[in-house]
Amino acid sequence: MDYEHIIYEQNNQIVTITINRPSKLNALNAATITELHEAFKMANMDLEVRVIIVTGSGDKAFVAGADIKEFVRFNQIEGTQLSTRGHQLLFDYVENLETPVIAAVNGFALGGGLELAMAAHIRIASDNARFGLPEVSLGVIPGYGGTQRLPQLVGKGRALEMILTGGMINATKALDYGLVNHVFTPDELLNKATDLALKISANAPSAISAAIATVNAGFDVNQNGFEVEKQAFGSCFGTADFKEGTNAFLNKRKAEF
Ligand code: COA
Numbered sequence: 001m002d003y004e005h006i007i008y009e010q011n012n013q014i015v016t017i018t019i020n021r022p023s024k025l026n027a028l029n030a031a032t033i034t035e036l037h038e039a040f041k042m043a044n045m046d047l048e049v050r051v052i053i054v055t056g057s058g059d060k061a062f063v064a065g066a067d068i069k070e071f072v073r074f075n076q077i078e079g080t081q082l083s084t085r086g087h088q089l090l091f092d093y094v095e096n097l098e099t100p101v102i103a104a105v106n107g108f109a110l111g112g113g114l115e116l117a118m119a120a121h122i123r124i125a126s127d128n129a130r131f132g133l134p135e136v137s138l139g140v141i142p143g144y145g146g147t148q149r150l151p152q153l154v155g156k157g158r159a160l161e162m163i164l165t166g167g168m169i170n171a172t173k174a175l176d177y178g179l180v181n182h183v184f185t186p187d188e189l190l191n192k193a194t195d196l197a198l199k200i201s202a203n204a205p206s207a208i209s210a211a212i213a214t215v216n217a218g219f220d221v222n223q224n225g226f227e228v229e230k231q232a233f234g235s236c237f238g239t240a241d242f243k244e245g246t247n248a249f250l251n252k253r254k255a256e257f
Pocket of ligand 1: 023024025027064065066067068069108110111112134135138
């Protein structure tokens with residue numbers, strides 16, 4: 001598939017999706033969100049793909065937010081639709097993928113950019129990254145999951161300070177907050193993301209998917225995470241991956257999933 005606003009690259013079991021509007025600091029317009037949806041869907045459906053890395057092009061920004069020009073004239077109904085469409089196509093979609101997603105945050109991650117990073121399963125960052133939800137400075141609130149996922153990741157008090165001030169934090173503080181797991185130099189970032197992806201891709205894909213779904217269930221008010229865990233744990237026992245993983249251990253060989 002041809003993309004205009006993103007780059008899709010596959011290297012064996014790892015797909016890297018690069019948001020590619022550097023002149024607009026990779027701001028998310030509707031077309032980019034549609035392309036991202038298609039790309040994540042394609043990677044998730046490809047059984048060879050074990051991990052997806054998402055990053056931004058250029059050395060300045062991961063994503064500087066939703067495209068402000070696009071929604072500047074929206075009314076209340078269009079605003080609600082913008083948020084709903086974003087959740088469905090990208091933010092909830094990514095969080096609930098079976099394939100793990102690593103956000104490699106290579107610069108500004110603002111508004112929808114931070115929200116995209118937070119929808120990913122793991123975040124790492126370059127030391128020049130900046131994180132913030134500046135929406136209140138525009139007269140709106142975060143609408144792509146930021147009011148929910150930021151408190152989950154950093155705690156309510158820190159999240160509300162970030163949301164209400166609209167200020168940015170640097171990579172060191174993001175690491176301290178637990179918003180990102182690791183910080184590297186810009187040159188190291190993608191290699192380190194690949195190292196992490198390779199570690200994950202050595203494990204059983206069916207167990208990886210079950211682990212994501214089960215962890216997510218604990219943050220879903222409609223599900224009991226512990227009950228979901230019991231069922232998902234049991235389901236693992238019926239998989240070929242379980243057979244292979246346990247046999248490989250008992251036969252002192254490396255499992256091939
Ligand atoms: N939506 C649309 N365009 C955006 C954008 C966004 N969220 N963020 C940056 N851009 C565009 C700018 O309009 C500019 O385009 P132009 O050259 O056609 O004028 C280009 O990207 C470069 O941005 P610029 O502001 O000139 O870069 P800077 O280095 O001076 O500042 C930021 C960088 C990130 C601080 C600044 O761009 C910014 O505050 N962006 C908006 C962040 C935001 O509020 N995001 C939440 C949106 S809900």
